[in-house]
Amino acid sequence: MTDEYERSAEFVDPMLAAAWTALAPAVTEALRGAPGPVVDVGAGGGHGTRVIAQAVPGCDVYAVEPSAGLRAVLMARAYESPELRGRVTVLPGGLLDVTLPPRLGAVVAMNVIGHFDPGGRRAIWRLLGERLLPGGRAVLNLQPPAQATAVPRTRFGELRVGHRRYEGWGRAEPAGPGRITWHMTYRTLADGAPAEQAEVSYAWWVLDRDRLRAEVAEHGLRASPTGPGELGLWLVTRAEDVTA
Numbered sequence: 512m513t514d515e516y517e518r519s520a521e522f523v524d525p526m527l528a529a530a531w532t533a534l535a536p537a538v539t540e541a542l543r544g545a546p547g548p549v550v551d552v553g554a555g556g557g558h559g560t561r562v563i564a565q566a567v568p569g570c571d572v573y574a575v576e577p578s579a580g581l582r583a584v585l586m587a588r589a590y591e592s593p594e595l596r597g598r599v600t601v602l603p604g605g606l607l608d609v610t611l612p613p614r615l616g617a618v619v620a621m622n623v624i625g626h627f628d629p630g631g632r633r634a635i636w637r638l639l640g641e642r643l644l645p646g647g648r649a650v651l652n653l654q655p656p657a658q659a660t661a662v663p664r665t666r667f668g669e670l671r672v673g674h675r676r677y678e679g680w681g682r683a684e685p686a687g688p689g690r691i692t693w694h695m696t697y698r699t700l701a702d703g704a705p706a707e708q709a710e711v712s713y714a715w716w717v718l719d720r721d722r723l724r725a726e727v728a729e730h731g732l733r734a735s736p737t738g739p740g741e742l743g744l745w746l747v748t749r750a751e752d753v754t755a
């Protein structure tokens with residue numbers, strides 16, 4: 512599979528740090544009492560992997576990451592911590608291509624579900640229906656837009672490292688039923704002057720709450736919102752499971 516993050520990996524991980532400041536408490540709460548092992552789908556550089564390891568004490572974490580660039584960050588983050596080094600297994604590849612444990616306590620899919628087309632999503636719901644342990648759950652977020660509409664150019668991230676400032680910009684345009692194309696620009700400014708610029712585009716499949724509910728129901732699952740509304744977090748559990 513092509514590495515859609517090859518040119519942006521160096522910026523994506525630090526720019527996701529602020530998002531995880533808000534996500535960490537809500538994801539921790541959503542995972543309270545979940546059994547292991549836990550799969551981190553599209554773990555990126557591992558902000559979420561670290562949160563999962565703290566939220567589910569002692570569990571094995573399988574961090575699935577297809578991008579070699581982001582996986583390098585993930586490996587470094589996991590190796591740096593003696594705790595994570597012993598518990599996190601990094602699986603190179605896409606979720607539907609790697610070998611996972613036969614039974615799963617939790618599956619965390621943060622900032623990633625739009626990378627899966629409807630067939631890919633169906634495969635994920637099937638996997639949850641077949642492998643989730645009692646009391647197990649998936650935690651995912653739905654990111655706007657919920658429909659295949661245009662998103663005007665917006666600055667979504669900014670940070671400074673040394674004498675350089677980095678800005679992340681994004682805009683999206685409709686690209687067919689249920690699909691948009693994101694166009695991202697990462698600008699580097701050296702002492703205030705433009706220095707470098709990386710442009711990246713990728714497909715993103717939109718999903719709204721009604722469709723999420725309907726899709727998972729076909730696999731004996733139930734989706735319910737969790738955490739502060741602005742985070743767009745959802746819990747997916749077995750329909751008959753009332754503990755989560």
Ligand SMILES: C[S@@+](CC[C@H](N)C(=O)[O-])C[C@H]1O[C@@H](n2cnc3c(N)ncnc32)[C@H](O)[C@@H]1O
Binds near residue numbers: 516527555604607621
């Ligand atoms: C926006 S990043 C989010 C990273 C991380 N989950 C976070 O929130 O910090 C999206 C991630 O999904 C990964 N990804 C894309 N397609 C994937 C697939 N088929 N299976 C697993 N991960 C995938 C990307 O490589 C990237 O790391």
